[in-house]
Amino acid sequence: MIKIIFVDKKRGEYSNEIDNYIARIKKYTPITIDYIKSLGGKNTNDILKKEEVLIRKIINPNDFIVLLDSKGKEFTSDRFSKWLLEIITSQNVVFVVGSAYGLSDNLKKQYYLLSLSKMTFSHFTARLLLTESLYRAFCILNGSSYIK
Amino acid sequence: MIKIIFVDKKRGEYSNEIDNYIARIKKYTPITIDYIKSLGGKNTNDILKKEEVLIRKIINPNDFIVLLDSKGKEFTSDRFSKWLLEIITSQNVVFVVGSAYGLSDNLKKQYYLLSLSKMTFSHFTARLLLTESLYRAFCILNGSSYIK
Numbered sequence: 001m002i003k004i005i006f007v008d009k010k011r012g013e014y015s016n017e018i019d020n021y022i023a024r025i026k027k028y029t030p031i032t033i034d035y036i037k038s039l040g041g042k043n044t045n046d047i048l049k050k051e052e053v054l055i056r057k058i059i060n061p062n063d064f065i066v067l068l069d070s071k072g073k074e075f076t077s078d079r080f081s082k083w084l085l086e087i088i089t090s091q092n093v094v095f096v097v098g099s100a101y102g103l104s105d106n107l108k109k110q111y112y113l114l115s116l117s118k119m120t121f122s123h124f125t126a127r128l129l130l131t132e133s134l135y136r137a138f139c140i141l142n143g144s145s146y147i148k
Numbered sequence: 149m150i151k152i153i154f155v156d157k158k159r160g161e162y163s164n165e166i167d168n169y170i171a172r173i174k175k176y177t178p179i180t181i182d183y184i185k186s187l188g189g190k191n192t193n194d195i196l197k198k199e200e201v202l203i204r205k206i207i208n209p210n211d212f213i214v215l216l217d218s219k220g221k222e223f224t225s226d227r228f229s230k231w232l233l234e235i236i237t238s239q240n241v242v243f244v245v246g247s248a249y250g251l252s253d254n255l256k257k258q259y260y261l262l263s264l265s266k267m268t269f270s271h272f273t274a275r276l277l278l279t280e281s282l283y284r285a286f287c288i289l290n291g292s293s294y295i296k
Binding site (some may be wrong): 070077116121124129 | 165218222223224225228263265266267268269270272273276277280281284
């Protein structure tokens with residue numbers, strides 16, 4: 001199964017597009033969305049440390065943890081689907097989308113980094129890119145034509 | 149100035165997020181959005197040829213034409229802003245977002261190819277990525293903090 005963890009100041013709206021992709025992914029695999037409230041702090045390091053504690057509380061180290069990071073591994077849609085299939089057949093996959101401050105260096109050293117674009121995008125757009133990529137991956141694996 | 153050309157079956161909704169980015173870009177530079185209705189055809193080549201004719205009708209060869217293509221040049225947000233600045237000081241920049249069928253090989257051989265991600269995304273998401281990237285580029289160039 002797939003778990004997505006969003007860290008953000010507000011829970012936010014998932015928008016019709018994101019809801020739509022999540023509903024479609026559920027036809028292929030169980031998927032849950034968790035939300036961690038980003039806490040303020042004196043500086044970015046403080047904030048990231050606090051967020052790291054909250055993230056570690058809800059991730060299971062036996063799962064395959066993937067952090068979204070613009071410096072991470074980039075895939076084409078086809079290769080992403082094959083990569084996902086290899087992992088998901090034996091482990092739960094957890095995707096973590098950090099807050100506007102990013103994710104702590106400790107977490108980034110420990111876990112797999114995935115990049116959906118070299119560019120930086122808003123948290124909303126990152127959510128959309130991740131859910132759309134996952135939906136497309138399952139369509140490719142199942143030979144379904146996907147919405148364009 | 150910047151011109152964006154969307155090729156799609158339907159004009160589509162630009163969504164609040166996209167409208168919001170376009171309104172914000174206008175604070176920095178004039179920007180226009182053109183829409184070309186994607187016409188059907190017997191096969192992808194036919195469709196792309198017809199679309200190429202329509203695209204050529206509205207682009208000015210003196211402008212700097214940029215086609216969005218997953219195999220194009222990728223930039224980080226910082227480098228994208230510098231690249232854009234170099235061009236826009238002397239030329240209008242025209243971004244073309246092709247239909248679900250992509251863009252013709254003829255066009256791709258002739259013009260600059262820009263990739264916002266190695267992954268394939270829907271036309272809606274491509275619109276969002278382009279407008280958000282442009283907005284961020286102007287914020288970086290103007291030293292403004294952008295929405296996260």
